[in-house]
Amino acid sequence: MMFPYIVRRVFVMILMLTILSVITFILFNAVPTDPAKLTCGKTCTPEIVAANRIRLGLDQPLIVQYVEWIKGIFVGRTYGTGSATFECSAPCLGYSFRNGEEVTTLIVNALPVTMYLAVGAFLLWMLVGISMGIAAAKNHGKWQDRTIMSVSLIGYSLPVFFVGLLLLIFAIVRWNLLPYPNYESPFDDPVAFFQTMLLPWVTLAILYAAYYARLTRSQMLETMGEDFIRTARAKGLSERVVFRKHAFRAGLTPIVTSAGLDLAGLLGGAVITEYIFSLPGLGRLAIGAVTDYDLPTITATVLVAAVFVIVANLVVDILYAAIDPRVRLS
Amino acid sequence: MTKVENVILEVKNLNVEFTTDDGIVHAVNNVSYKVERGKTLAIVGESGSGKSVSSLAVMGLLSASNSKISGEVFFNGNELVGADPEVIRKLRGDEMAMIFQDPLSALHPYYTIGDQLIEAVLVHQNVKNSEARSRAAEMLTKVGIPSVEQRMDEYPHQLSGGMRQRVMIAMALINGPELLIADEPTTALDVTVQAQILDLLRELQKEFGTAIVLITHDLGVVADLADEVLVMYGGSAVEHAPVREIFYSPQMPYTWGLLASIPQISAKKTQLDPIPGSPPSALNMPAGCVFAPRCAFKERVADNLCADKFPDLLAVSKDHEARCHLSEDQRTAIRTERKIGRV
Numbered sequence: 279m280m281f282p283y284i285v286r287r288v289f290v291m292i293l294m295l296t297i298l299s300v301i302t303f304i305l306f307n308a309v310p311t312d313p314a315k316l317t318c319g320k321t322c323t324p325e326i327v328a329a330n331r332i333r334l335g336l337d338q339p340l341i342v343q344y345v346e347w348i349k350g351i352f353v354g355r356t357y358g359t360g361s362a363t364f365e366c367s368a369p370c371l372g373y374s375f376r377n378g379e380e381v382t383t384l385i386v387n388a389l390p391v392t393m394y395l396a397v398g399a400f401l402l403w404m405l406v407g408i409s410m411g412i413a414a415a416k417n418h419g420k421w422q423d424r425t426i427m428s429v430s431l432i433g434y435s436l437p438v439f440f441v442g443l444l445l446l447i448f449a450i451v452r453w454n455l456l457p458y459p460n461y462e463s464p465f466d467d468p469v470a471f472f473q474t475m476l477l478p479w480v481t482l483a484i485l486y487a488a489y490y491a492r493l494t495r496s497q498m499l500e501t502m503g504e505d506f507i508r509t510a511r512a513k514g515l516s517e518r519v520v521f522r523k524h525a526f527r528a529g530l531t532p533i534v535t536s537a538g539l540d541l542a543g544l545l546g547g548a549v550i551t552e553y554i555f556s557l558p559g560l561g562r563l564a565i566g567a568v569t570d571y572d573l574p575t576i577t578a579t580v581l582v583a584a585v586f587v588i589v590a591n592l593v594v595d596i597l598y599a600a601i602d603p604r605v606r607l608s
Numbered sequence: 609m610t611k612v613e614n615v616i617l618e619v620k621n622l623n624v625e626f627t628t629d630d631g632i633v634h635a636v637n638n639v640s641y642k643v644e645r646g647k648t649l650a651i652v653g654e655s656g657s658g659k660s661v662s663s664l665a666v667m668g669l670l671s672a673s674n675s676k677i678s679g680e681v682f683f684n685g686n687e688l689v690g691a692d693p694e695v696i697r698k699l700r701g702d703e704m705a706m707i708f709q710d711p712l713s714a715l716h717p718y719y720t721i722g723d724q725l726i727e728a729v730l731v732h733q734n735v736k737n738s739e740a741r742s743r744a745a746e747m748l749t750k751v752g753i754p755s756v757e758q759r760m761d762e763y764p765h766q767l768s769g770g771m772r773q774r775v776m777i778a779m780a781l782i783n784g785p786e787l788l789i790a791d792e793p794t795t796a797l798d799v800t801v802q803a804q805i806l807d808l809l810r811e812l813q814k815e816f817g818t819a820i821v822l823i824t825h826d827l828g829v830v831a832d833l834a835d836e837v838l839v840m841y842g843g844s845a846v847e848h849a850p851v852r853e854i855f856y857s858p859q860m861p862y863t864w865g866l867l868a869s870i871p872q873i874s875a876k877k878t879q880l881d882p883i884p885g886s887p888p889s890a891l892n893m894p895a896g897c898v899f900a901p902r903c904a905f906k907e908r909v910a911d912n913l914c915a916d917k918f919p920d921l922l923a924v925s926k927d928h929e930a931r932c933h934l935s936e937d938q939r940t941a942i943r944t945e946r947k948i949g950r951v
Contacts, residue, residue: 505710505713512701514697514698524716603717
């Protein structure tokens with residue numbers, strides 16, 4: 279019963295990815311500048327620009343360029359002809375002249391940083407947020423509930439750049455609790471990694487945990503008023519089982535949806551947080567690319583971020599069906 | 609009256625109050641009744657009459673944070689008011705069970721029928737999962753679910769309304785409770801299915817000897833199933849009698865109104881006589897008789913008594929009590945005039 283549903287969803291996803299690639303490609307070409315000119319260094323002559331234009335295939339019709347671009351992603355492509363060729367292996371997202379590197383390499387280097395940041399923050403905020411929400415719902419109307427809601431309202435109202443800078447100034451600059459952020463891979467230097475990531479995780483988690491606490495609370499309160507909860511109590515189930523098995527599962531769907539999309543959004547790059555804590559992630563790559571007019575890198579970061587959102591949508595849909603049997607059959 | 613040991617549920621002067629933002633609501637006032645083993649008591653009334661609330665109070669299903677229960681509830685001789693909630697919880701689903709109006713919303717949408725029944729067994733019985741499953745299957749067969757093995761793996765939304773209510777009944781009776789509270793069990797169902805469900809309840813009652821408290825506003829259902837009837841209005845019991853007495857010799861204008869609003873095939877009338885007005889708000893109960901504002905006969909009582917004093921629940925005959933300021937002669941005269949009951 280689940281299988282046709284997944285096949286349907288995957289089909290929709292492929293369709294969306296195709297549309298997305300077209301939009302991204304149009305974006306590349308819509309920028310009011312000559313992409314060939316941007317490939318040119320300080321000593322630029324019209325001849326170099328013209329040669330680069332041909333090398334990069336920018337003289338070709340748009341449709342050919344699009345096909346070449348897509349082909350590059352799947353099988354790689356070769357720029358130029360004759361002796362001056364340049365091999366860009368799959369998945370080829372273009373060549374960044376600004377960085378003097380293949381865009382794929384840039385992405386591959388930046389992606390893990392963003393991933394560690396997003397996943398770490400995600401785990402932290404889900405744990406804290408959902409626990410707070412449940413505690414508030416269980417003590418509905420009491421002081422615990424009011425305290426949690428007030429705290430979360432504050433957390434939710436504080437912008438990331440404010441919290442981030444505050445943490446940076448106090449924890450690092452003033453009190454020297456942690457060394458200055460200096461990103462290291464967790465495999466090379468786990469201690470430095472955790473010291474660097476701790477504050478970014480907390481920064482992001484404060485905002486999202488506040489939101490998830492409120493979401494969880496309202497969901498739980500809503501489901502606790504459902505008729506099937508009364509049935510569960512009429513069966514003689516203990517409050518703990520009623521809450522965990524009956525209410526929580528029923529209230530879970532909107533939380534799963536939000537969680538999936540929020541995580542995906544962050545995987546595309548947590549721009550502000552990465553900037554504040556000098557994390558060389560996708561967000562910083564994207565901002566750098568935008569300020570430098572680095573067109574291939576801009577398109578690639580947009581594409582990667584969008585792919586995350588689309589894939590997350592699919593995952594959420596599948597989880598939805600796993601949680602709610604009514605979805606599978608409709 | 610009956611011997612005490614034959615009474616499974618005895619409610620004495622039950623009061624339920626709710627604290628709301630608008631003030632304290634007296635949802636149930638001094639309601640008393642007894643239910644004998646294997647018998648059916650119907651509690652009849654409009655929405656807001658306190659009929660559901662009084663049974664939820666018996667089941668211990670009212671939230672302790674905003675409701676206050678006083679009076680006495682003896683279940684099998686044990687006092688439930690003020691008892692440890694854990695004690696009442698262990699009775700629920702085991703000794704006393706409840707079914708509800710809308711079986712679709714009363715069943716958990718995410719768990720299969722089988723899982724929900726098995727869970728009901730496992731809360732109270734220390735048996736293996738497989739044993740619980742076979743009991744569930746047995747019970748589902750008993751309530752008339754076809755191809756049980758397949759149905760057990762289905763979800764509530766895959767079943768028809770009647771089937772869902774059968775599942776609810778199976779779940780309620782699976783541990784062999786002595787008391788079943790059925791809160792409008794047929795209201796959300798098609799008319800043809802209603803009759804089937806009532807037949808089923810009657811059969812199962814005979815088989816298991818379960819006492820039933822049937823909450824309804826449908827006097828057709830009452831005639832079908834009840835041994836005794838408690839009519840509630842505005843949170844109070846207004847008439848209490850064996851079922852024949854209610855239909856043949858009703859003694860309270862509200863009961864007359866209920867009877868007059870049942871469609872009858874034999875009657876030549878083309879219109880029903882609904883009770884004028886609407887039930888009183890629990891926040892703003894009329895002084896005097898709660899039914900007086902809607903009562904067509906209050907002028908016949910001298911000194912505007914109906915507006916001033918709530919009548920006591922007085923014995924009309926053996927086992928029959930009613931609350932009304934009209935004298936017995938006046939009532940008989942009105943019933944003769946309006947052809948209510950048998951005169």
